[in-house]
Amino acid sequence: MSKKPKLGQNFLVDESACLRISESLGDTRARTVVEIGPGHGAITDLLAPRCALLHCIEFDPALARELAFRFRNDPHVTIHNADILQTDLSQLESQNSNLEAESSSLNPSSLLAEPTPSPAATLDVIGNLPYYITSDILLHLFVAARKGILARAVLMMQREVAERIASAPGSSDYGALSAFTQLHAHVTNLFTLPPEAFSPPPDVYSTVLRLDFAPRFTELGVEPEGFNSFLRSTFAQKRKTLANNLRVAGYSSAQLTSVWPTSIPAQARSEAVPLEAMAELYRALSTNASNSSEL
Numbered sequence: 001m002s003k004k005p006k007l008g009q010n011f012l013v014d015e016s017a018c019l020r021i022s023e024s025l026g027d028t029r030a031r032t033v034v035e036i037g038p039g040h041g042a043i044t045d046l047l048a049p050r051c052a053l054l055h056c057i058e059f060d061p062a063l064a065r066e067l068a069f070r071f072r073n074d075p076h077v078t079i080h081n082a083d084i085l086q087t088d089l090s091q092l093e094s095q096n097s098n099l100e101a102e103s104s105s106l107n108p109s110s111l112l113a114e115p116t117p118s119p120a121a122t123l124d125v126i127g128n129l130p131y132y133i134t135s136d137i138l139l140h141l142f143v144a145a146r147k148g149i150l151a152r153a154v155l156m157m158q159r160e161v162a163e164r165i166a167s168a169p170g171s172s173d174y175g176a177l178s179a180f181t182q183l184h185a186h187v188t189n190l191f192t193l194p195p196e197a198f199s200p201p202p203d204v205y206s207t208v209l210r211l212d213f214a215p216r217f218t219e220l221g222v223e224p225e226g227f228n229s230f231l232r233s234t235f236a237q238k239r240k241t242l243a244n245n246l247r248v249a250g251y252s253s254a255q256l257t258s259v260w261p262t263s264i265p266a267q268a269r270s271e272a273v274p275l276e277a278m279a280e281l282y283r284a285l286s287t288n289a290s291n292s293s294e295l
């Protein structure tokens with residue numbers, strides 16, 4: 001078993017893979033792109049000339065300094081030495097028209113640059129993710145997607161995680177992360193890379209997914225924050241049935257029985273229930289709760 005590099009630093013060294021990833025966002029010439037974990041800039045170098053604005057979020061201060069120096073003459077590229085999980089993506093968007101101030105700490109030459117016009121209201125995201133926080137990063141992106149500020153993302157992650165995310169309800173791979181991802185985006189599996197594409201090579205294969213953000217709350221007839229926390233409670237304990245998870249979350253058996261939809265078998269586990277049926281159950285329970293509070 002190889003030693004795990006700090007901060008998930010398995011750098012991409014396969015040049016054709018870098019090119020494929022940077023091209024997978026499509027035409028980004030008028031887009032603001034956020035790169036998560038640029039590292040030594042393998043993807044950044046190809047992406048910078050292809051987009052209107054590029055925000056790179058790198059947690060490692062030495063790598064952030066290296067990139068800030070490399071891109072010192074590119075005012076449309078901003079290097080943020082920051083943790084992606086603590087980065088408010090909506091703030092990046094609002095800084096589009098004031099880029100030179102934002103980048104001044106790491107990119108002194110940008111003080112001299114012309115202000116860059118704000119190119120687009122939504123952001124695209126790209127990244128060969130630090131695998132140890134893949135789920136946390138996805139959940140962080142979904143918060144931004146619910147605010148309507150993300151258009152699409154191209155993300156590399158461990159192959160097994162990508163397969164789980166893209167799997168259908170009822171399959172053995174489907175779980176909470178699949179449900180949350182499919183609630184917020186259309187998922188496309190783009191391609192898979194072997195460990196040798198990286199230095200140092202990880203112990204796992206890696207897959208690139210494309211997410212086209214299209215939160216489904218309106219279509220499902222549910223209120224986003226309420227349904228999100230309901231869904232979280234349905235997956236709280238993996239070995240319990242959906243009904244048992246909901247009892248743990250505070251719903252009474254009588255409540256559940258009175259509204260339980262025919263589309264969901266009584267003993268179903270959450271992993272087998274499509275989002276449409278979950279939303280039907282949530283709507284029925286919400287209506288039931290508001291009716292009883294009116295009595």
Ligand SMILES: C[S@@+](CC[C@H](N)C(=O)[O-])C[C@H]1O[C@@H](n2cnc3c(N)ncnc32)[C@H](O)[C@@H]1O
Nearest residue numbers: 007010011012037038039059060083084128130
């Ligand atoms: C798998 S490497 C990818 C590096 C580069 N993009 C490449 O493909 O070669 C992950 C990168 O994420 C950075 N990273 C780790 N944790 C982070 C965090 N919480 N926020 C932002 N970047 C992080 C690491 O320092 C590293 O540069």
